[in-house]
Amino acid sequence: MLALSTSNFLSVLDLVTDDESALPTPCESWSVADLIWHVARASDMTVILIGGASKQEATDLFKIAVPPDVFAQCRRALSEQASAFANARDREFIVHHPMGDVPVHQLFDFRIMDLTLHAWDLARAIGASEELPDVLVTHVYGRLLPLKEVIGQIGIFGLGPSQDLNDDAPTQLKLLDLTGRRP
Secondary structure, three states: OHHHHHHHHHHHHOOOOHHHOOOEOOOOOOEHHHHHHHHHHHHHHHHHHHOOOOHHHHHHHHHOOOOOOHHHHHHHHHHHHHHHHHHOOOOOOEEEEOOEEEEHHHHHHHHHHHHHHHHHHHHHHHOOOOOOOHHHHHHHHHHHHHHOOOHHHOOOOOOOOOOOOOOOOOHHHHHHHHOOOOO
């Protein structure tokens, strides 16, 4: 799943032009460049967490300003993240994520969710196709649905679900709504 979420994100990233870097995204107060940098930093954070970094070391990564080569930095970070997960020997190893201590396998799911949702955000920002792979949508929705009642209180998913969708709405639309996105 990580390989698919990564390749899906990269396929949208490949469509972004330098002129689109300042466009707004569905992520409040983030430009396209900010979103790409967030993905890069979260991927770098993952690498150092798997390597045993502290919560503070992970948090400090997000204090670095967006560099001029943000596209290249994101591609590099995603590649290094894939290698870190591939080489992780213990999926139960506890990492000190800024949101709390979690095992590597949960961090793996965090990254799949982040890449999937931010691929949609990026596509929306640049006017590209917003269709996400069904297998990713189903996977991420299944992981997040148990949080439906509290997801809006976490602080990273906007207001959470709108309560405006029917049960028969497409799963991608339900996922986006659950995570505070209102297409």
